Amino acid sequence: MSAERPSLPPVRLHSEAELARDALAAPLLVRAVRLARWAGPGTRVGAGGELVETQLPAAAEHLGLADDEDGAAYASEAWRLAVDTGLVDVEDPQDEDGLDETAGDDAEGTATAGENLALLTSGSPQDVLAIWLDGLDAVHADATAPAFDDFADLIGEDGSVDFDALDWDPEAEAEFLDGVLANLYLLTVSEAGPADAPVPLPALAASVVVPEDMGEPTDDVLEQVSEAMMRLDEQFRVLEPIGIVEYRPVDEALLTEEGEEATPPADDEDITRYGLVKLTPLGLYGIRERMQEAGVDAPAVGDLADKGADALLDGIAYYPEEAARSEVGLWLARRGADEAEAAAAELLGAARGADRRAPLRRLHCQQALALVGPEAEPAVRAVLGDPELGGLARVWLVERGATDVPAPPESMIFWLAVDTIAAQLDADGDLDELQELVEGLSGQHSGFFDEAWRVDHPATSEVLDAVGRLHRDRKIAKEARKAAFKARSRAKG
Known part of the structure; x- marks a missing residue:
């Protein structure tokens, strides 16, 4: 007798004001804002809007990361987010009549503060969340992209990348991560879920790998779970700074103990060493927005308050x-x-x-x-x-x-x-x-x-x-x- 049901249980979201405060406190957005305010006439960028390599030490120093061996990488990541979210406007080298055709591939552009930078302080919570959602999309894309080391040898003389040789399917990678995030969302909003407790990474990986009707997983399936765990470990490390998850990474000692990949734990092993992940209130909001944009029915408590x-x-x-x-x-x-x-x-x-x-x-x-x-x-x-x-x-x-x-x-x-x-x-x-x-x-x-x-x-x-x-x-x-x-x-x- 059942009528059509919503795909997911209703989620309880924090108020937009609370979510906006969480967004402004996200570590990656904080760094992006600091670099956007730091940018000026002397800031030089490459053809893709990235900070030129000679600018990275100064950017890292401005972020207080000069002594961090990964400081330049963090600065580069924060700058990309600033560009992607409109906190920084990048101007290509141009003359009065348009693009300077004499400028080669090494030509540098300049950067100035973007309109969205002011919105973070003077705009509404909705403005802040819209900017943060753009940032989430950018970070999601980064999380599903191959590491530079994977395709460094595949870059041609003209700068193009042979993705076929890389065997990388962007759509498949995005679908995999979206499926994992949807399962994590469902576990979080479900009455039978873990409530405020984090989800073990092996269980989350198994949720997208192991068929529902399978009893005891085969060795082949367990190997797939292990591979999925390691992919997710890398992806959650990228996603955490934008504020959607709290993540405890896989214990790196396991990689030495088990080999290149951490195998799923046995029942008597400490599950926390294999990674723990939990959606934040901001993460619930962000994943719901992405699912709704994809056409998924994801209700929230309060959606019906102004209806008949x-x-x-x-x-x-x-x-x-x-x-x-x-x-x-x-x-x-x-x-x-x-x-x-x-x-x-x-x-x-x-x-x-x-x-x-x-x-x-x-x-x-x-x-x-x-x-x-x-x-x-x-x-x-x-x-x-x-x-x-x-x-x-x-x-x-x-x-x-x-x-x-x-x-x-x-x-x-x-x-x-x-x-x-x-x-x-x-x-x-x-x-x-x-x-x-x-x-x-x-x-x-x-x-x-x-x-x-x-x-x-x-x-x-x-x-x-x-x-x-x-x-x-x-x-x-x-x-x-x-x-x-x-x-x-x-x-x-």
């Missing part, structure tokens, strides 16, 4: 309970206490319907009304006579201690029982809880199946079939299947 009640109830249909509650709370807060009764009426109106999603909408409507509070009572009492909503209205009133609730007609009792089971079937909840619900509702009324098959509900036959499958009493399960047959025959007639 129909969009709210449909949108939270398959949310985890806590996320659904938070989404409803934000939706109600947007309307304010003065509109509580109107909000309750809007929820009840959106819960009507005979489509397949309607039972689950009514279940979430009832749960949402609990958050409205006593202000919802006039709207709830107004639907006591409604054949679709009268049952849940009575339940809501009784749960709030009302004593003047009119008794429901028998037809409404059975209709509500069918609707409640239909909603839980659509929600695909815990099997034990579903069995208890089925057995409880069918056992509350004597002669339940003699009446249930007559219920004028679109899901009657499916519900009775489910009772026949789930009820642990074989005699009662058989009665349910007979009732389901009668319900189908009645529907055809």
